[in-house]
Amino acid sequence: MEILSFMIMVAWSLVPCIIANDSINVSQFMSDGKTLVSKGGKFELGFFSPGSSQKRYLGIWYKNIPMQTVVWVANRENPINDSSGILTVNSTGNLVLTQNGSLVWYTNSHKQAQNPVVELLDSGNLVIGNEGDTDTEGYLWQSFDYPSDTLLPGMKLGSDLRTGLQRKYIAWKSTDDPSPGDVYRVLKLYNYPEFYLMNGTKKLFRYGPWNGQCFSGMTDLLNNTYIFGLNFGLNFVSNKDEIYTTFSLVSDYVITRTVTNQSGSISRYVWAVGEDQDWKVYRSHPKEDCDTYGLCGPNGYCVSTQSQACQCLKGFGPKSPKKWNSADWSQGCVRNKPLRCKDKLTEGFVKFKGLKVPDTTHTWLDESIGLEECRVKCLNDCSCMAFTNSDIRGRGNGCVMWFGDLIDLKQFETGGQDLYIRMDASELEHGHKKNTIVAATVAAICGVLMLSTYFICRIRRNNAEKEKSEKDDIDxxxxxxxxxxxxxxxxxxxxxxxxxxxxxxxxxxxxxxxxxxxxxxxxxxxxxxxxxxxxxxxxxxxxxxxxxxxxxxxxxxxxxxxxxxFMPNKSLDYFIFDPTKRALLGWTKRFEIIGGIARGLLYLHQDSRLKIIHRDLKASNILLDSDMNSKISDFGMARIFALDQDEADTNRVMGTYGYIPPEYAVHGSFSIKSDVFSFGVIILEIISGRKNRGFCDPDRSLNLLGHAWRLWIESRPMELVDELVEDSTTQYEIIRNIHIGLLCVQQRPQDRPNMSSILLMLNGEKLLPEPSQPGFYTGKDNSTMIDTSLRNTDSYSLNEMSNSLLEAR
The missing domain is CATH 3.30.200.20 (Phosphorylase Kinase; domain 1)
Structure with a gap:
């Protein structure tokens, strides 16, 4: 109802807007088939049909280039079917695109306009501001904040940390379809931020982190580079408000743009004047095999000039020599000699020169300290594998440390950075090794004396032996x-x-x-x-x-x-059950969260070395990282199964009401299907934005599972969906997820799918059977409708289940 109300408000508040350089108001020029041209005549705004498509889109393209080259699309996910589109501005200062009175697209600016002015700038930026306001930072809305696939001079690629706005560039699906494809450029806000070319969740190429001079993986793209003889300015900004990169040209003589392609590449095009009259590719990334993300696997590095591109770092050898020799480098390299963390003086660092530094997913950054202090910090942290300066200008400054395997290293012939990688003393140079062994011997003697003193003191404490035993049990x-x-x-x-x-x-x-x-x-x-x-x-x-x-x-x-x-975005329930915060989770993000939980469960049930039943899966135990990726937490109730074991029983039923299946609550019987039931409840909660526990349908006294089931059998599944995410373009996918959720919460464990099947279902690769009635399906009389053969009716009741059998977490 909130969306409907908004649409009605828009319909009644449409008013003509003021155009800074054009006498035609927006609603007139669109309905008359005219366009809006920037003041200097470089760009044009209007409707277009891409390629051979008959669908209509609102977009911006170059005005004076013979072949229409679109650089921005407004309604790329919601095309218009004919020429009846009208663009106007409402009383709040928002641009609104309608077709036959129906809302197609709007700018959704939260800033209030006094006298809204719409202008297409010569930079290609469509802006809304207040009349007479010349402050560019005061724009109420601008298209540069919501890019399509094209990066123009002055546009930002990165994130606004104040508002959470993420400016990423998403490829067109095809030349006939500007809707968002799978490939996109984005900034990942790691401790040491980095730009990536992605395909879904897969990393295709990374720029390398900014090192003060350039991006580590793009050493040829320095500031003040020359394109066709003209100065090309590359800028990187990182502060408490924003992190982004942008480029500029000193002269307007060159027309250039950078495009993210669905084929999995980033291409810079330059318009060739004269007889050619065509776009020429100036550079593309990835430009060689060594640019392919993670080509050489963990701890391997790529050298494009070698006959075998992938090499192992000094001190490492192929994990699988047979595969390595057959040019399958995916498993990467492992250390020849494991590190001995407790003997820090028997370890040191080997300096590698001219590298694209590793992927920065697992890093720590301190820009205030130098290289020597960085070395000491890394050496004193057992999990630190490498370090270097974060800023290589001058004598270098700042400290960045890597943890875990080193991924996506590349060797440059010229340029690149120094990287100091942790090694056992046996891998260090001879002189360093000798000094290290002497130091280690002295350290060992001191260590023995210190440990002796330590344990004498510990023995004097009453429970010292108990504490030591407990610690020894934990690896x-x-x-x-x-x-x-x-x-x-x-x-x-x-x-x-x-x-x-x-x-x-x-x-x-x-x-x-x-x-x-x-x-x-x-x-x-x-x-x-x-x-x-x-x-x-x-x-x-x-x-x-x-x-x-x-x-x-x-x-x-x-x-x-x-x-x-630390998970900065707390837990799933913090968002999904809050009427304000859950608006931040659109359907795409909710679907990604569901998929993340499913992959985590599949790993626990099948792909890890252990077969693990979580037993307390719920929304509050799903944590969200800085990118809103889901992570399963809280394994206090988990049980390890033998690989050939399918179920077990317990006399101590523990878990959270609303998420546990009937067979566990009644008989204490649990299996991987217990987690599947809990997962199904979470799916339905994510889709509806409502808690299973405490939800009550006012008409039928149904809980959430019962409500979902009733809507399903009455062919009204979309009524379950949170009004904040309902979207006709994703209706099929949403209904399929409701279907999967109902399959997971079926009464009988044997009817529920396992997690490997569920992953296929979520990916649309498996036909779905019809679900049967859920377990704990509450009817009008508030009783729990489950087969009486599953319980002892003399000793079981709903109150006993909730009060005496469960331990709330």
């Missing part, structure tokens, strides 16, 4: 309790992120600036040491992008802490 880095306490400002309420049955979660900042989330086990919780150790040991062995990363733990007497990577 994970441990921290001192006071160290983590200081990081959380002594567990200040100002640092509190959330609370559950397990305990309280706090935000912490380590001395090196790394943000972490610290879970403090509640001393009175029934979920005590066993659950704590379960979570630690499980997560320490799991590595997947859709699972939360555990960084370490701390144990001191009855204090037990878990230290996780």
């Amino acid at each position: 994970l880095p441990t921290f001192d309790f006071p160290f983590i306490s200081n990081a959380t400002n002594r567990f200040s309420q100002n640092n509190k992120l959330g609370q559950g049955g397990f305990g309280t979660v706090y935000k912490g900042i380590l001395p090196d600036g790394q943000e972490v989330a610290v879970k403090r086990l509640c001393k009175t919780s029934r979920q005590g040491l066993d659950e704590f150790k379960t979570e630690v040991m499980l997560i320490a062995k799991l590595q997947h992008r859709n699972l939360i990363k555990l960084l370490g733990c701390a144990i001191q007497q009855d204090e037990k802490l878990l230290i996780y990577e």
Whole structure:
């Protein structure tokens, strides 16, 4: 109803707008088939039909170039079928495109206009401002903030950190279809930010991070480069408000643009004047095999001048020599000799010159310190694998450190950067090695004395042996309790992120600036040491992008802490159940979150070394990173299965009401299908924006599962959808996801699909069977409608289930 109301408001508030350089108002020139030309005559705004398509789009193209070259499209996802489109401006200062009275596209500016002025600038930027206002920063709206596939001089590629606006460039699907394709250019806001060319979630090419002179992977693209003899200015800006790159030309003589192509490339075109009268490709990326993202796998580097492009870094060898020799480099390289983290003086760094530095996904950045302090920090952190200056100008400045495998390295003949990679002493140069061994011997003797003193002191404490035993059971880095306490400002309420049955979660900042989330086990919780150790040991062995990363733990007497990577966007329930915040999650993002959860579950159930049942999957246990990618967390209730084991029973039923399946609540029987049931509930919650627990249909007294089922059997599934995401262009996909959710929450576990089938279903690669009635389908009498053969009616009731069988988290 909110969308409908908005459309009605628009229909009644359309008024002519003021055009700065044209006497024709917007509604007239569009209905008359005219166009709006920029003041200097370089660009033109109007309707067009791309290629052989008959569909109509509102766009901007070059005015004085013979072949129509479109640089921006307004309604690229919602074309007009005929010539009845009208563009006007409403009383709030927003441009509105309609067809036969129906809304097609609008600018959705939240700034209020007094006397709205619409102008097409000679830069190709369509802007809305207040009449008489010459402040370019005060535009109410501008097309440069919402690019299509083309980057023009003065346009920004990057993010506005104040508003969350992400300026990314998405390819056309084809020359006949300007709707968003799969390939796009985007800035990833890692600690050390980086620009990528992506295909969906797959990285195709990366610029390399900005090093003060250029992008590390594009050494030929320096500031003040010359294009056809004219100065080309490349600019990179990074501050608390914005991070972006842009380019400029000193002279207007050259007409140039950069386009993101659906074929998986970025091409810079230059208009050739004279007899040619055509667009010439000046450069493209990727331009050679070595530009292909991750071509040589982890810890391998690419040399385009070698007959075999991929080489292993010094101190590394092919993980699979057989595949490596057959030019399958995907598995990359592994160390010849593992690092010995506890003996830091037996390790050092090897300097590699002329490199495109590795992918910056897992990095730490401090622009205030120099190279030597950076080396010390990296050496003292067991997980730091490499470091270098973040700014290579002059003598260099700033510090960036890499953690984990080094991905997508490339060797340049000229240019490139120095990178210092951690190595065992045996891989260092001879003189350095000798000094290192001497130092290590001295350190070992000192270490023995220090350890002896340490253990004498520890033995004097009553429970020292118990603490040591508990730590030995956990194969994970441990921290001192006071160290983590200081990081959380002594567990200040100002640092509190959330609370559950397990305990309280706090935000912490380590001395090196790394943000972490610290879970403090509640001393009175029934979920005590066993659950704590379960979570630690499980997560320490799991590595997947859709699972939360555990960084370490701390144990001191009855204090037990878990230290996780920090998730800036909190949890799924923080967004999806909030009437304001869930508006930030459109259908595309919700679908991506569903897919991320599914991939994480598939890894737990099938692809990890262990077969794991989570048992407490719910919206609050799905965390969201800075890019709103979903990560499964909280493994305190998880159980490990043998690979040939399918189900188990327990006398202690634990979980969260609304997410657990009937067979678990009634008989304590759980399996991978228990997680599937919980996953189905989450799908329906994501689609509807409503909680299963507490939802009640006023007409039929149905819970969310019952409501979804009733709408399904009455052929009204779209009525379940949150009005903030309903979109006719994605209706088929939304209905398919409702269908999948209902298949997951079916009464009988054997009827529910497994996660491998669900992934195929989500990708549209599998036919869907008809679902049957959900478990815990609440009818008019508020009873739980489940087969009586599944329960003992003398000892089970809804109240007993919710009050005595479950432990809320």
